[in-house]
Amino acid sequence: MLSLKRRLSSQLRSSCIFNLSNMVDRVGVFKAVNQAVSWPLQLRVLAAFSASSASVCREPGAESLIGTGVGKMIHSLFLINCSGDIFLEKHWKSVVSQSVCDYFFEAQEKAADVENVPPVISTPHHYLISIYRDKLFFVSVIQTEVPPLFVIEFLHRVADTFQDYFGECSEAAIKDNVVIVYELLEEMLDNGFPLATESNILKELIKPPTILRSVVNSITGSSNVGDTLPTGQLSNIPWRRAGVKYTNNEAYFDVVEEIDAIIDKSGSTVFAEIQGVIDACIKLSGMPDLSLSFMNPRLLDDVSFHPCIRFKRWESERVLSFIPPDGNFRLISYRVSSQNLVAIPVYVKHSISFKENSSCGRFDITIGPKQNMGKTIEGITVTVHMPKVVLNMNLTSTQGSYTFDPVTKVLTWDVGKITPQKLPSLKGLVNLQSGAPKPEENPSLNIQFKIQQLAISGLKVNRLDMYGEKYKPFKGVKYVTKAGKFQVRT
């Protein structure tokens, strides 16, 4: 019996023509298929095949016959690098020719700057919705009405997943892992509708590449395709994978607050607000049920939650109660109510001037601590987009180093820490293109800084309790304040 089957399958190998009338062959193939796979394997096979046959038997022009309402939110995806090469394409239905991207290139050309390419473009037969992430364009092809944010949000989720898997979302990383990328895209979208977008589920389906695993794989011949089934998708808590085990159970929370501000010429605050996030890194075994409470939850004005958080608890008790996903995730992001005055930790003294009818100007900035709550301000960087007429800058800094890129006209001053005794300053001459009129406006200064162990809003975590598991986890909270979009107009 067995030998018969083997013969059948070898017969199959030798014949390149699949003929419908050749029943024997057909039976042979599928016996062989069925023999080959035990059930989890079979499942993976089926899942993979489903997408494969999506495009089977699609006659050219069938699209137009179907008319409106084709059940397809996202039809195809193209990845395009900065120089305009399409380096990856993926179709979830029939193939859409690359030429559709010409409309995109046209728009890109018109926009001049990558940042200004409109995210939604209409072409005669399709709509293109694109995002720009890490110097790559993700261009999706849409055929019918769909909420554009739906697609944009999904594309960002795809990019996040790449980032998560490969450490960076770059052309090189994607090209190197093209196989995994294809497998991921296959799982994330079914028939144009998002299927598995939770990182916990995806990682069960397709294991992320690591050096160790690739070594092991090459020795044992195993692969990076998971042979277990995604359990999370079926449970009430799809974001958490089942059977998590750690020897060291840890839960870390990073409270990161960013100050968005616009400071005007005179140093007064035009606009300032605090945007915060709590990022968590949870490595706890089993199904822990956590609740995180704050000393002063009223500070949080507008909060958005990870789906794991029980909204009701928050509404009634202002406690974050949740069964966490495994690993890193963003628990909440919040905005601190605008009634609160925002403390501005640094001030900048600046005098930038361009002389009329001469090809030089003066540049002088000094940075000092303002309301820093007694903490050290570190990681200070000042970025200035100088006017186009600036040719070069001859500056001296009392602290840190500066670079000026004459092509992009960007001045970057890496200051480091502020010591109140000696305030860092950067001053010198600016060389202008001779003959050109002096710039109308002084450039604005974009400032980056970091203050460790401080949440500038005053938000404080009160306690973290864990229920549902017996072990004692190691818990930690870290606070950081950073500059967000912190701009000083000069």
Next chain:
Amino acid sequence: MSSNSFSYNEQSGGGEAAELGQEATSTISPSGAFGLFSSDLKKNEDLKQMLESNKDSAKLDAMKRIVGMIAKGKNASELFPAVVKNVASKNIEIKKLVYVYLVRYAEEQQDLALLSISTFQRALKDPNQLIRASALRVLSSIRVPIIVPIMMLAIKEASADLSPYVRKNAAHAIQKLYSLDPEQKEMLIEVIEKLLKDKSTLVAGSVVMAFEEVCPDRIDLIHKNYRKLCNLLVDVEEWGQVVIIHMLTRYARTQFVSPWKEDDELEDKEKNFYESDDDQKEKTDKRKKPYTMDPDHRLLIRNTKPLLQSRNAAVVMAVAQLYWHISPKSEAGIISKSLVRLLRSNREVQYIVLQNIATMSIQRKGMFEPYLKSFYVRSTDPTMIKTLKLEILTNLANEANISTLLREFQTYVKSQDKQFAAATIQTIGRCATNILEVTDTCLNGLVCLLSNRDEIVVAESVVVIKKLLQMQPAQHGEIIKHMAKLLDSITVPVARASILWLIGENCERVPKIAPDVLRKMAKSFTSEDDLVKLQILNLGAKLYLTNSKQTKLLTQYILNLGKYDQNYDIRDRTRFIRQLIVPNEKSGALSKYAKKIFLAQKPAPLLESPFKDRDHFQLGTLSHTLNIKATGYLELSNWPEVAPDPSVRNVEVIELAKEWTPAGKAKQENSAKKFYSESEEEEDSSDSSSDSESESGSESGEQGQSGEEGDSSEDSSEDSSSEQDSESGRDSGRENRRTAKRNSKEKEKKTKQGRTPVAKDVSLLDLDDFNPVSTPVALPAPALSPSLMADLEGLNLSTSSSVISVSTPIFVPTKTHVLLHRMSGKGLAAHYFFPRQPCVFGDKMVSIQITLNNTTDRKIENIHIGEKKLPIGMKMHVFNPIDSLEPEGSITVSMGIDFCDSTQTASFQLCTKDDCFSVNIQPPVGELLLPVAMSEKDFKKEQGMLTGMNETSAIIIAAPQNFTPSVIFQKVVNVANVGAVPSGQDNIHRFAAKTVHSGSLMLVTVELKEGSTAQLIINTEKTVIGSVLLRELKPVLSQG
């Protein structure tokens, strides 16, 4: 770095295939080795060889290269036969990649897809839900018209599958089949109708998606599911939420009357919405038609609110548009905060959100005014974001904030981004026309800009000033003179044209300058842009009419130039003007009116927002973003004048129907509060049921709800059981499959039968209102008089087969169990026992009495139950907190736990003011039952139906003295809360009970045999509980 080395390893991993591996690398590398067609062919030849080899590593390498080719969009179709042979490969990864290949090229080889169908058909019957689901996913993706009937059948079957995951896939398959064969529409709608009734959150999003694709106009299908969808919404996955919210928005616009009509007058009374109905009535009495919002309308608005807090921008936007389109205007304000939050997101999200805010801010300025500063522009924003922000700032400008805004605009005008600076100038122009107080200020500011160094800025200013001056030309001679001077320096055609037009229009006010300008223009006419030439002609004509003495010759010169211009527009215009203004014999009556024609009073242009006309598109849609109707856009209908019958949304649970309507409001308020998570839900429902014991109306609504919940938790328990199956290894796979199959069969039966009593329970409290025929008894025995019970029993015999009437427990064991020992409880001791009474907190709960003792010498305060950790589906009703317990005092409290008919442990925390103690209650299986009174005849009948797998039995050997009727009786009831069934035979003892949660019958028979043996038989569809009970009874009975 790591990924790099990884892929390298993979590619050259095959040892002897190293050479080939290297080639693979070069193929994928961007430089590409596919330079020549011939070499291309040769490479493919290599690939073929690799695919034919016996080594998996070589095959894998080949497949990886091929996938790389596909990813780059290169043609690899000729490899089809070679690749497809590997379909049967044992290596999963190869297999996966083969399918990736097929995705791309299967269209050309349809036969192959047909080959697979039998495999998938077989898999559709697999006991594992995941395999069934993926088989369906595959089958429905094969776009071969021949198999449409097979697909239809599979979808139908899957839509009735026990697993919600399979049903979800069925919903996806509907769309695929519909696009393959639209003629199946009617049949598919039937399936959609069925799936819409589904209570699982997994299915909801997908089926609504299918609904939107296949039959978005069949709004009638939604009625019955409307409330359910509203209630499930929070728990649906985020992508599904977006689809459902958009659909419900359309639904609401067709089913409810507008909440806006009164709103406009009612602005000051907005608070009324939250006040009681009476209040509202009083105040609106004066009005002819008081508006009260349909409770269902309110339900939708309320249940979507928490989603504004979603991390997913698409969900937030969907809720925002829902509020915008269907909520009372006074309530839409809450969306602005969330939308402003999205502005922190990446530029694409910002772009879409800002567009929508722009549209909103035209109609309702007030909504976004508090967030004015959030729209301030940063120099680092992309231009498209800047212009959108500017647009919004303009819309928000009013007398109060204009001075701040103008100061802000001044900064923008100086921006290095000239396109943005130009947009700012336009904005200033619009502010100037909209807010009359600042018109002059703006005009002055703009005039200053005329001396700007940047041409684009100046040009834009000219254009805007032109528009402004047109509104109030009288007093601005100076500005016009200033602008006339600019003609020498400005080169931008639009600006030049604008100045010329302005001078022409006001030529009587600047009589000296105008002819001079014309003279200069005549000189440069030939080199001007077409736009400017036309305006020169206009200027000439106007001057000719007003000041022909000075300009006659000049004009004629220009007209001559124009006559021979290359542009036919200009030639046409020249001819037209000449005929009109230059008097000759041929010129008709018109030339008399030439002056009136040229120098008529022209209406000032309206400076309008480009977003003005977008409001007819539903917000958040592609059509709105593009401002054109996208394919497949569904128009949002206007509110109906009169609301269609709201009763269509009442849910058809036969007995419940009566109660839904009166209880509608109360019920919705309750249900709106829940649905955030399992554990809270249960608190809620039990709370409210205890609260509302007096109101039977709302009570029954509540229970209807809990009935639903029960169902869904059953679903999830099935899931977990099959998951467990799936995790056990391959060796035991076959066995597992069999048990899984059995389990699922049992469950199917269980749910079928279990559901009936659940629904019926509900109506019990309103017994009088109901026709008892459809009301078998299942609940609080004490509430029923025996005679009534007998009546019902009699009636039921004819209608339904199952007679389950709860009787009072025959025996209540006094055995207590330790919940918390005083040593571990720091002096607080707790014991519990099972009073075997139907639980007052819920009909699915087991009642438990807890006795608390204070063994310390001080008061223990605030004893309550803290965090609960219950297995999925289990619920618990806690006792009310005890304020204080005196030293040596003791108190007994009762609580209820729904163990879901399992012996799983309920863990929770018993807390005092200072401490929390984790405690567990694990119920003995016998306490999961409630005794049932039934006749011997019924017993036999029921037993006859519960044979086969539902029967477990054991032989007991014991001393004869243990087999006296009273001993057996005592022993059995001690272990389990069962009721005795009167028996006609001495040697057979029968006991009957039902499980507390699902109400499944549990029939225990002890049949005495010859000698000292007896047979113990248990019949129940809850086989697990049955066998546990058997295990517990066996030693007890055989003991001495």
